[in-house]
Amino acid sequence: MGYLDWLIAVPAVGALVVPFIPVSEERRSLIRGFGLAISLVELVLAAVVGVQFNSHASGYQFVTDVHWIQSFGVSWFLGADGITLVLILLTALLFVIAMFAMKGVKDFRAYVGWMLLLEAACMGSFTSLDLFAFFVFFELTLIPSYFLIADFGMGASGKAAVKFFVYTFAGSALLLVGIVSLVFIHDSETHRLTFSLPALMDTHLSGTTQLLLFLAFTAAFAVKTPIFPFHTWSPDAYRAAPIPAVVMLAGVMAKLGSYGIIRFDLELFPSTARSLAWLMLTLAVIGILYGAVVAAGERDLGRLVAYSSLSHMGFIVLGIFAFSTEGMSGSILQMVNHGIYTAALFLLLGMIYERRGTLDMAKLGGLQKRAPIFAAVFMLVVMASVGLPGLNGFIGEFLILVGTFITHRWWAVVAVAGVVASAVYMLWAYQRVFHRSQADASPFGEIKLKEALLVAPLLALIVLLGLYPAPLLARIDPTASAVVQHVLAAKGPVSDGASLPAVVKGVK
Amino acid sequence: MIFANVLSQLPIALPAISYKAVAPELVLFGGALLILLVSATVGKRELPGLYRAIALVAALAEGGFSGYQLYLAQGAKASLAVAGAIAYDGFSAFAGIVVAAILLLAILIGPGFIKRIAGDGPEFLVLMLISAMGATVMAQGEDLIVIFIGLEILSIALYVMVGYRIGDGLAREAAFKYFILGGFSSAIFLYGIALVYGATGTTNLAKIGAFLALNVLTHDGVLLFGLALLLLGFGFKVSAVPFHLWSPDVYQGAPTSVTGYMAAMAKVGAFAALIRVFDIAFAGQIVQWRPIVVGLAILSMVFGALFALRQRELKKILAYSSINHAGFILLGVYAGTAAAISNTLFYLIAYAVIVVGTFGLVSIVQDSIGVSEGSCSLDQLRGLARSRPALATVTAIMVLAQAGAPFTTGFLAKFSIIVSVVEIREYWVAVVAMLSAAIAVAFYLRIVLAMFRGEPEEVEGERVLAIQGAATEAPARRQALAWIGVSLSLVFTVGFGIFPQPLLDLAARAHIVG
Amino acid sequence: MGAVGFVVLFPLLGFLVLLTFGRRLGDPVAGWLGTLAVFGSFVSAIVVWLARLGNEGHPYVLRLFDWFSAGGLHVNVSFRVDGLSVAMILFVTGVATLIHLYSIGYMKGDPLYHQFFVYLNLFVFSMVVLVTANTLPLAFLGWEGVGACSYWLISFWFERPTAASAGKKAFIVNRIGDTGFLLGTFLVFEHLGSVSFSRLTAGSLNLSPDTATAIVLLFFLAAAGKSAQLPLFTWLLDAMEGPTPVSALIHAATMVTAGVYLMARLSPILALAxxxxxxxxxxxxxxxxxxxxxxxxxxxxxxxxxxxxxxxxxxxxxxxxxxxxxxxxxxxxxxxxxxxxxxxxxxxxxxxxxxxxxxxxxxxxxxxxxxxxxxxxxxxxxxxxxxxxxxxxxxxxxxxxxxxxxxxxxxxxxxxxxxxxxxxxxxxxxxxxxxxxxxxxxxxxxxxxxxxxxxxxxxxxxxxxxxxxxxxxxxxxxxxxxxxxxxxxxxxxxxxxxxxxxxxxxxxxxxxxxxxxxxxxxxxxxxxxxxxxxxxxxxxNGWYIDAFYDRAFARTGTAVAEVADTVVDRQIVDGAVTGVAGVARLVGGAGRKVQSGLVRSYLLIMVGGLIVMLGYVLTVAAR
Structure with a gap:
C-alpha cells in the first residue's frame, strides 16, 4: 500500500472502529482521544507525502493502480500532483483542528465517527484519478456532512442539511451521467472500458458533446464550490451547522468543487473550458461582487461569512479560468489560504456563539473592550480574509488578479472591486461586533488558553504563508503550469468567429 | 433422482421431465408440504422452530440448486425443459438465487413478528414458500401460460399474507384492494396472452420469437394490443405508475415483515418474466414497446419520488420508494442489451436484499416501541437515535442505501442502470433518472432526520418507554433472529457495495435462452 | 548600505516585542521602548545616508528572499537604497522618533497605552518598507500596512462610534485607491514582465504613451486615495478622530505623503504620459x-x-x-x-x-x-x-x-x-x-x-x-x-x-x-x-462633498446591500431553488389526493393508463 492508500485507509478504518470502542459514557473523552490520534497520524502521513513529493515534477506521484470492479473497468487508481498535495495537507490539518474543536458536542462517538469518515472521503476525492472512485468519494462526503450538519447543529439545521444534501446531490446526478457518457464514448472509440482519468483525456469528442459533458461535470462542481447562482444552500448550511462541521464544509469541502473543475473540467474538456471561459469568468465575477454586496447587507455573522466565501471562491474560479500559470497557481494557493482563514474565522465565530448564544450582529457589540486579545486575533483573521499583504489571503488574490489581468483584462478590472468590497463588509462587521460600547452588559470572557491553542496553528499559517508561501508555490507551480499548457494546447472544436470569446479576445 | 427412476419404471407413460430444471420449484413446494405434514402429525402442539428450520433448509436448498444451475449454465448451453415450457438457464438460475436470498432473510425476520398476530402456526411459512415457488415459476416460465400460472401462485399467496392481520381494518382493506385490483390486472394479463396467441398462434416464448423472426405481420395490431395488455399486468405487479395505486395502501396495511417480502418477491418474479417476455420473445418488436416501457419507467421514477415528499407514513414513503426503484429497473428492461439484463439482475438482487432488510428494521422498530405491524408514522421514529442508536444507525444505512449512497449495492445498482441507459445513448433518460434519484433523496433523508433529530415528545415519550419496557422481555429471541437477517442484508449491501465484482460476475453469467 | 535592513528591522522588532510583552511593560516603558526602536531606525537611516554620500550614482539593492513567484511573475523581498528612498527614510524615521517621544507624554494614562505604540511601531515599519521596497508588491505591502495601521489608530478609541466609523472609512476609501495600485501593477507586469523598480526604470522607455498614461492614472488613483486628493480626500477629515500624535505622524507628515512618493518613484513613466x-x-x-x-x-x-x-x-x-x-x-x-x-x-x-x-x-x-x-x-x-x-x-x-x-x-x-x-x-x-x-x-x-x-x-x-x-x-x-x-x-x-x-x-x-x-x-x-x-x-461643511458621498454611496450602498440580502438572494435566487422544491412538494401533495383509497378510482386510473398505452399503439407504433 502506498502513502495515498494509507491516507484513505487510516481514517476509514478509524471510522469503522469508533462505534465499537468499548468505552462507557463517563470516559467518552477516550473516543475523542482516539479521533485525535487518528487525525494526527493522518497529518503525519500527509506531511510525509509533502516531504517526499518531488516538487520539480508535474505528473502524478505516489501512484497506486489496481483493478477494483473489472466489469465496469473501474480501478483503484490514486495519485498526487501539486494540487492534490496542498489540498491533502490542508485537509489533514483542518481535521486535526476540527477534532480538537469538539466543544458543545454531546455524542462524541458519532461525531468522531462521522468526522473520520468525512476525512477518508475527502482524501479519497482528492487523490482518486479514476472517475468512478472520485465520484463515489465525492458522494460519500455528503453523508457524514449531512449527519454533522443535522445532528449536532443549531436551529433549523435539519432543513439546512437536507437542502445541502439534495442540492449537491442533484448536481452530482448530472456528473454521474456525464462520467458514464464519457466512459462509453471512450469505450466506443478505443474498445477499452475504463474510468481512468489519463486514459479518458484522449477521448475525441465533438464540440456539442464536449459542451454538454462540460456542463454536466460543472453542474456538480458549481454547486459544491459554490459558484453563483448555485450557492443558496451555503448560507443556510453555514449558519445552521455546528462550527466544526462548517470548518470542514467551508474549509475543505468547498475546495472539492474548485478542485474538480481543475482536475476534471480542464483536463477532460480543455477546448470547451476555453470557449466557455467567458461564461465561467463572468459567473465568477458576479459571484465576487454579488457575494460581497449580500454580505454587506447580512446581519448574521455566520451567513455573512458564507457570502464572503461565495465571493472568495469566485476569485478562485476566476483564476482557474484565466488560463495563465499565475492565475492557476494563485487559485490553488488561494484554496489553501481560504481554507485556513475561513476555518479560523468560523472557529472564532464558534467562540462568540458559545459565549453569547447568538451571531446576530445587532445583539453583539463592544467585544474589543471585554476581550482585547480575542479581538486582536479576530482582526488578524479578518485582515487575512480581506487580503492584507503580509497575510496569506493577499498572495493568492494577487496572483489570481494578475493572472486574470494578463489574459482576460476586463474581468480582472471588475473583479478588483471585490477587493474594496471585502473590506467594506468585513470591517463593517468587525465594527458592529467589536467596536461601539457594549450593547450587552453580560461579560464576555477573554480567549482561553485551549481556544488560543486551537486557532494558533491557523494564525501561524496565516502569517507564515503570507510572508513565505514559496514551499507551497514551488509545488503548485509546475502542476499549474502543466494544466494551463494542457488547456491552451488543446486543439478542439473552434468556436465560430462571432462568438463572445472571440470578440473579447479582440478587445484584448 | 431416484424418484424419477422409480417413476420411469412404472407402467404409465409420463412425459420426460428434467427434474433438474424444476428442482427449485420442487424443493420449495416440497418444503411447504413437509411443514404442513409435520404440523398435521404433531397435533395441537406447534413446533415453530422446526417449521422455520424446514423452511430455511428449503430456501437454502433452492438457492443451492439455483447456484448449481448457474454453474451448469455457464458450462453447458442453456436449455429448455418440460416440453419447452420451462427455461433452464443462467438467467432463471440467478433469479432463483435472488428468490432464495429473499426467502432466507424473510424467514429469519418475518415469522417472529407474525407470531404476535397469528401465533405459532405453520401457515405463514407455507405461504411464503409457495409464493416463492410462484416467483421461480415466473422466472423460468418459457410459456406465457406458465408465467401466468406462476403469477397467480405468487399473487394468491401474497393476498393472503397481506391480509394476515385480519383483525385490523386497514389490513383487511389492503388485502381486499390488492385482491380486487390484482384480479383485474390478472384478467387483463390473460387477455393479453390471448391476443398474442391470436397473433402468433402460440404462447411459447421461443416459438413466438421464432415466428416473429420469420414472419412479418401484416396486421400487427393484435400483437401490439396484446403487448400493451401484458405490460399492464406486469406493470401492476411491479407497481409502475400509473398501475401503482394499490401499493401505498397495501404496503401500509400489510404486516411490515410481509411488506418487505412482498415488495421484493413480487418484483423479482414479475421482472424476471417481463425481461424474458419482452427482451427475448418480443425483441424484434423493441421499437414498438420501448417507448411504452420508458414512459412507464419515467413516470414511476418521477412520481415515485415526488409523491413520497409529502407523506408522513413511513411505509407509504417506502412504497413510493419502491415505485421509484421499479422505474429504475424498468430502465434496465428498456435498455434490453445483454449487459443491461445482467445489470437489471444486479439491481434486483441489490434491491431485494435492501428492501427486505429495511422492512425488517422497521419491524424491529415497531416491535421495540410496542406498536403493531401496521402503519408506522414518521413521528413514531422520533428520537430513535437517542434511545436505540444501533438500530437507528443500521436503519439509516439501509435507507441511504436505497437512496443510492456510495459503497452500498444501492449505489452500484443505480450506477449499473445508468451505465445501461447511457450505453444505448439515451442520455436524457439517464439524466431524468438521476434527477429523480435526487428528489428521492429528500424523502429518504426525512426518514433519517426523523430518527436522528426529533426528540420524543415528553408525554408521548414516557408512554413509549413504558410500552418498550413491557415488550422487551419476550421479543428478545424473535428480535435476535431478525437481527441476524438484518445483519446479513447489511453485510451483503455494504460488502458487495465495496467489492461488487463477485456479484457482478454472477450476474454476468446469467445468460438467457434466446 | 546594508544598514537599510536595520532601518526596517528595528521598528519590526519593536512591534514584535511590544506585541508580546507590551502589556507587562506598561506605561511608560512600552513608550520608551517603541521610541527607542524608531530612533534606532533613524540612526540606521543616517548610517545609510553617510555610506551613500559620494556614492550617489547607482542604486543599491538589498535582496533578502523570494517572496512569491508563479509563472512569469517573480516577487522578492528586496530593499532599494537610492537618493529618494534615503531622503524618505531619513525624514520618516526622524519625524516618527519625535512623535513617538511626544506620544509618551500625550498618551499617558490611556488604558491602551502599550497598544498605541504597538500600532505606531508597526506603522513605521510599514512606512519604511513602503519607501524602500524595490518591487511593487512589496511597496504595496507597506502601502496597505500603513493603511491598516491608520485604520487601527483612527479607531483607537473604538468605543466612540464616530472613531470606529472614521477608521473604517479611511481604510475603505484607501482601498478604492488601492485598486488603482493593483491594476497599475498588473499593467506594469503585463508590459514589462517584471514588477521590480529596477526593471521599471530601465524598461519604461519601451512603453507606449497610451500604456504609460494608463499606468500613471491607475497609480494616481492609488495616490489620490492615500494622499487625500479630490475626490477621495474626505476620509482624512474624519481621520482626526484618532489621537493627535497619530494625526501628526500619519495623517500629516508621513503616510499621506506616500502617494506623492509613489508618483515620484514612477517618474520615469510619468515623463512619458x-x-x-x-x-x-x-x-x-x-x-x-x-x-x-x-x-x-x-x-x-x-x-x-x-x-x-x-x-x-x-x-x-x-x-x-x-x-x-x-x-x-x-x-x-x-x-x-x-x-x-x-x-x-x-x-x-x-x-x-x-x-x-x-x-x-x-x-x-x-x-x-x-x-x-x-x-x-x-x-x-x-x-x-x-x-x-x-x-x-x-x-x-x-x-x-x-x-x-x-x-x-x-x-x-x-x-x-x-x-x-x-x-x-x-x-x-x-x-x-x-x-x-x-x-x-x-x-x-x-x-x-x-x-x-x-x-x-x-x-x-x-x-x-x-x-x-x-x-x-x-x-x-x-x-x-x-x-x-x-x-x-x-x-x-x-x-x-x-x-x-x-x-x-x-x-x-x-x-x-x-x-x-x-x-x-x-x-x-x-x-x-x-x-x-x-x-x-x-x-x-467642506463643500458638502462628504455629505454627497454619504447620500450617494454609503446610504444607497447600504440599502442596496440590504435589498440584495433580504430580497434578491433570499427571495429571487434562493426563491428559484425553493420554488423548485415547492413545485415538487405541490406535486407530492397532489399525489396524496390521487391516493384516495378508493378502489374504483384506482381502477379508473389504471384503465386510463391502459387506454393511453393502447392509444399509443394505435397511433404511433402500428404505423
Missing amino acids: HTADLVIAIVGVATAFVAAMAATAQTDIKKIVAYSTVSQLGYMMLGIGTGAYTAAIFLMITHAFYKALIFLGSGSVIHSLNGEQNIRRMGALKKYMPITTVTMILAWLSIAGVPPFSGFFSKGAVLENAFGDSPLLWAAGVITALLTAYYMGRLVYVVFYGTPRFEEVTHGHDPHESPSVMTIPLIVLAAAAVIGGLLNLPVSGFGFLGSWLAPVFGTAQAAYPMSAGLKDGLMATDAVVALLGVFLSWRAWGGVSENPALERKIFF
Whole structure:
C-alpha cells in the first residue's frame, strides 16, 4: 500500500472502529482521544507525502493502480500532483483542528465517527484519478456532512442539511451521467472500458458533446464550490451547522468543487473550458461582487461569512479560468489560504456563539473592550480574509488578479472591486461586533488558553504563508503550469468567429 | 433422482421431465408440504422452530440448486425443459438465487413478528414458500401460460399474507384492494396472452420469437394490443405508475415483515418474466414497446419520488420508494442489451436484499416501541437515535442505501442502470433518472432526520418507554433472529457495495435462452 | 548600505516585542521602548545616508528572499537604497522618533497605552518598507500596512462610534485607491514582465504613451486615495478622530505623503504620459484650493489643520504633475516638519484643555502656553511661505515649476497660498490671542504648558520648520536635495527655461502673497473669534462633498446591500431553488389526493393508463 492508500485507509478504518470502542459514557473523552490520534497520524502521513513529493515534477506521484470492479473497468487508481498535495495537507490539518474543536458536542462517538469518515472521503476525492472512485468519494462526503450538519447543529439545521444534501446531490446526478457518457464514448472509440482519468483525456469528442459533458461535470462542481447562482444552500448550511462541521464544509469541502473543475473540467474538456471561459469568468465575477454586496447587507455573522466565501471562491474560479500559470497557481494557493482563514474565522465565530448564544450582529457589540486579545486575533483573521499583504489571503488574490489581468483584462478590472468590497463588509462587521460600547452588559470572557491553542496553528499559517508561501508555490507551480499548457494546447472544436470569446479576445 | 427412476419404471407413460430444471420449484413446494405434514402429525402442539428450520433448509436448498444451475449454465448451453415450457438457464438460475436470498432473510425476520398476530402456526411459512415457488415459476416460465400460472401462485399467496392481520381494518382493506385490483390486472394479463396467441398462434416464448423472426405481420395490431395488455399486468405487479395505486395502501396495511417480502418477491418474479417476455420473445418488436416501457419507467421514477415528499407514513414513503426503484429497473428492461439484463439482475438482487432488510428494521422498530405491524408514522421514529442508536444507525444505512449512497449495492445498482441507459445513448433518460434519484433523496433523508433529530415528545415519550419496557422481555429471541437477517442484508449491501465484482460476475453469467 | 535592513528591522522588532510583552511593560516603558526602536531606525537611516554620500550614482539593492513567484511573475523581498528612498527614510524615521517621544507624554494614562505604540511601531515599519521596497508588491505591502495601521489608530478609541466609523472609512476609501495600485501593477507586469523598480526604470522607455498614461492614472488613483486628493480626500477629515500624535505622524507628515512618493518613484513613466501629468496637476491644484477654502471656515482646530494638510498635499501633487519631483519632495519634507509641528502644537492645546477641540472655546492661550504659542507661530509663518521660513522655499519651488508649465496652474496655486496664510493666521489669532473662552472646559483651572517630553519635539520641529529651507536653497551650490535626488529623477525631471528676472519676480510674488495673507488674517481675526460672514456654511461643511458621498454611496450602498440580502438572494435566487422544491412538494401533495383509497378510482386510473398505452399503439407504433 502506498502513502495515498494509507491516507484513505487510516481514517476509514478509524471510522469503522469508533462505534465499537468499548468505552462507557463517563470516559467518552477516550473516543475523542482516539479521533485525535487518528487525525494526527493522518497529518503525519500527509506531511510525509509533502516531504517526499518531488516538487520539480508535474505528473502524478505516489501512484497506486489496481483493478477494483473489472466489469465496469473501474480501478483503484490514486495519485498526487501539486494540487492534490496542498489540498491533502490542508485537509489533514483542518481535521486535526476540527477534532480538537469538539466543544458543545454531546455524542462524541458519532461525531468522531462521522468526522473520520468525512476525512477518508475527502482524501479519497482528492487523490482518486479514476472517475468512478472520485465520484463515489465525492458522494460519500455528503453523508457524514449531512449527519454533522443535522445532528449536532443549531436551529433549523435539519432543513439546512437536507437542502445541502439534495442540492449537491442533484448536481452530482448530472456528473454521474456525464462520467458514464464519457466512459462509453471512450469505450466506443478505443474498445477499452475504463474510468481512468489519463486514459479518458484522449477521448475525441465533438464540440456539442464536449459542451454538454462540460456542463454536466460543472453542474456538480458549481454547486459544491459554490459558484453563483448555485450557492443558496451555503448560507443556510453555514449558519445552521455546528462550527466544526462548517470548518470542514467551508474549509475543505468547498475546495472539492474548485478542485474538480481543475482536475476534471480542464483536463477532460480543455477546448470547451476555453470557449466557455467567458461564461465561467463572468459567473465568477458576479459571484465576487454579488457575494460581497449580500454580505454587506447580512446581519448574521455566520451567513455573512458564507457570502464572503461565495465571493472568495469566485476569485478562485476566476483564476482557474484565466488560463495563465499565475492565475492557476494563485487559485490553488488561494484554496489553501481560504481554507485556513475561513476555518479560523468560523472557529472564532464558534467562540462568540458559545459565549453569547447568538451571531446576530445587532445583539453583539463592544467585544474589543471585554476581550482585547480575542479581538486582536479576530482582526488578524479578518485582515487575512480581506487580503492584507503580509497575510496569506493577499498572495493568492494577487496572483489570481494578475493572472486574470494578463489574459482576460476586463474581468480582472471588475473583479478588483471585490477587493474594496471585502473590506467594506468585513470591517463593517468587525465594527458592529467589536467596536461601539457594549450593547450587552453580560461579560464576555477573554480567549482561553485551549481556544488560543486551537486557532494558533491557523494564525501561524496565516502569517507564515503570507510572508513565505514559496514551499507551497514551488509545488503548485509546475502542476499549474502543466494544466494551463494542457488547456491552451488543446486543439478542439473552434468556436465560430462571432462568438463572445472571440470578440473579447479582440478587445484584448 | 431416484424418484424419477422409480417413476420411469412404472407402467404409465409420463412425459420426460428434467427434474433438474424444476428442482427449485420442487424443493420449495416440497418444503411447504413437509411443514404442513409435520404440523398435521404433531397435533395441537406447534413446533415453530422446526417449521422455520424446514423452511430455511428449503430456501437454502433452492438457492443451492439455483447456484448449481448457474454453474451448469455457464458450462453447458442453456436449455429448455418440460416440453419447452420451462427455461433452464443462467438467467432463471440467478433469479432463483435472488428468490432464495429473499426467502432466507424473510424467514429469519418475518415469522417472529407474525407470531404476535397469528401465533405459532405453520401457515405463514407455507405461504411464503409457495409464493416463492410462484416467483421461480415466473422466472423460468418459457410459456406465457406458465408465467401466468406462476403469477397467480405468487399473487394468491401474497393476498393472503397481506391480509394476515385480519383483525385490523386497514389490513383487511389492503388485502381486499390488492385482491380486487390484482384480479383485474390478472384478467387483463390473460387477455393479453390471448391476443398474442391470436397473433402468433402460440404462447411459447421461443416459438413466438421464432415466428416473429420469420414472419412479418401484416396486421400487427393484435400483437401490439396484446403487448400493451401484458405490460399492464406486469406493470401492476411491479407497481409502475400509473398501475401503482394499490401499493401505498397495501404496503401500509400489510404486516411490515410481509411488506418487505412482498415488495421484493413480487418484483423479482414479475421482472424476471417481463425481461424474458419482452427482451427475448418480443425483441424484434423493441421499437414498438420501448417507448411504452420508458414512459412507464419515467413516470414511476418521477412520481415515485415526488409523491413520497409529502407523506408522513413511513411505509407509504417506502412504497413510493419502491415505485421509484421499479422505474429504475424498468430502465434496465428498456435498455434490453445483454449487459443491461445482467445489470437489471444486479439491481434486483441489490434491491431485494435492501428492501427486505429495511422492512425488517422497521419491524424491529415497531416491535421495540410496542406498536403493531401496521402503519408506522414518521413521528413514531422520533428520537430513535437517542434511545436505540444501533438500530437507528443500521436503519439509516439501509435507507441511504436505497437512496443510492456510495459503497452500498444501492449505489452500484443505480450506477449499473445508468451505465445501461447511457450505453444505448439515451442520455436524457439517464439524466431524468438521476434527477429523480435526487428528489428521492429528500424523502429518504426525512426518514433519517426523523430518527436522528426529533426528540420524543415528553408525554408521548414516557408512554413509549413504558410500552418498550413491557415488550422487551419476550421479543428478545424473535428480535435476535431478525437481527441476524438484518445483519446479513447489511453485510451483503455494504460488502458487495465495496467489492461488487463477485456479484457482478454472477450476474454476468446469467445468460438467457434466446 | 546594508544598514537599510536595520532601518526596517528595528521598528519590526519593536512591534514584535511590544506585541508580546507590551502589556507587562506598561506605561511608560512600552513608550520608551517603541521610541527607542524608531530612533534606532533613524540612526540606521543616517548610517545609510553617510555610506551613500559620494556614492550617489547607482542604486543599491538589498535582496533578502523570494517572496512569491508563479509563472512569469517573480516577487522578492528586496530593499532599494537610492537618493529618494534615503531622503524618505531619513525624514520618516526622524519625524516618527519625535512623535513617538511626544506620544509618551500625550498618551499617558490611556488604558491602551502599550497598544498605541504597538500600532505606531508597526506603522513605521510599514512606512519604511513602503519607501524602500524595490518591487511593487512589496511597496504595496507597506502601502496597505500603513493603511491598516491608520485604520487601527483612527479607531483607537473604538468605543466612540464616530472613531470606529472614521477608521473604517479611511481604510475603505484607501482601498478604492488601492485598486488603482493593483491594476497599475498588473499593467506594469503585463508590459514589462517584471514588477521590480529596477526593471521599471530601465524598461519604461519601451512603453507606449497610451500604456504609460494608463499606468500613471491607475497609480494616481492609488495616490489620490492615500494622499487625500479630490475626490477621495474626505476620509482624512474624519481621520482626526484618532489621537493627535497619530494625526501628526500619519495623517500629516508621513503616510499621506506616500502617494506623492509613489508618483515620484514612477517618474520615469510619468515623463512619458503628458496627459496624465496634466490631470495630476489639475487635480492637485484643485484639491489645494478646495481644501484651503474649506479650512477658512472650520471651528475644530484639528479639522482646520486636516484641511490644511489636504491643501498642502494638493500642492505636492501639483509639483508632481508639473514634473517638479524634487520640489514636491522638498515640499513634502518641509511640510512634514511644520505640519507635524502644527498638529503637535494643536495636540498640546487640546491636551491642556482636557480634550477640547473647538477653537471657539479657546483664546488667549499665549499667556499659559508660551512654548506652544511660539512654535505654532513659527509653523504658521512656515506654512504661509513667509521668507525665509522653509515653506517659502519649498512652496516657491513648486509654484515656479507650475508657472513654467502653465500660468493658470500657477495662478490657482498663488490664490491658494494667500488662503493658506489667512486660515492659519485665523487659527493662531483665535486660539492664542483674544479673550479667554475656555472656562467651561477647564472648570476654572488655568491651562498649563505641556510637559517637556511634549514640548521638546515641538522645539525641534520648530527649528526644522524654520531652517528646513536650507535643504534646497534656490542658489546654485546649495541645492543639496536637488543634487541628491538628481540621479533618481534624471531626465524625468522637468526643466523650464526661465530668466533669472522671472524667477525673482515669482519669488517676490510668493513673499508678497504670504505677507498679504498674514495681514488679512490679522485684520479679520485679531481680537475676533466669530465672524459668520467669513465662515460660510458651504465651506464649513467642506463643500458638502462628504455629505454627497454619504447620500450617494454609503446610504444607497447600504440599502442596496440590504435589498440584495433580504430580497434578491433570499427571495429571487434562493426563491428559484425553493420554488423548485415547492413545485415538487405541490406535486407530492397532489399525489396524496390521487391516493384516495378508493378502489374504483384506482381502477379508473389504471384503465386510463391502459387506454393511453393502447392509444399509443394505435397511433404511433402500428404505423
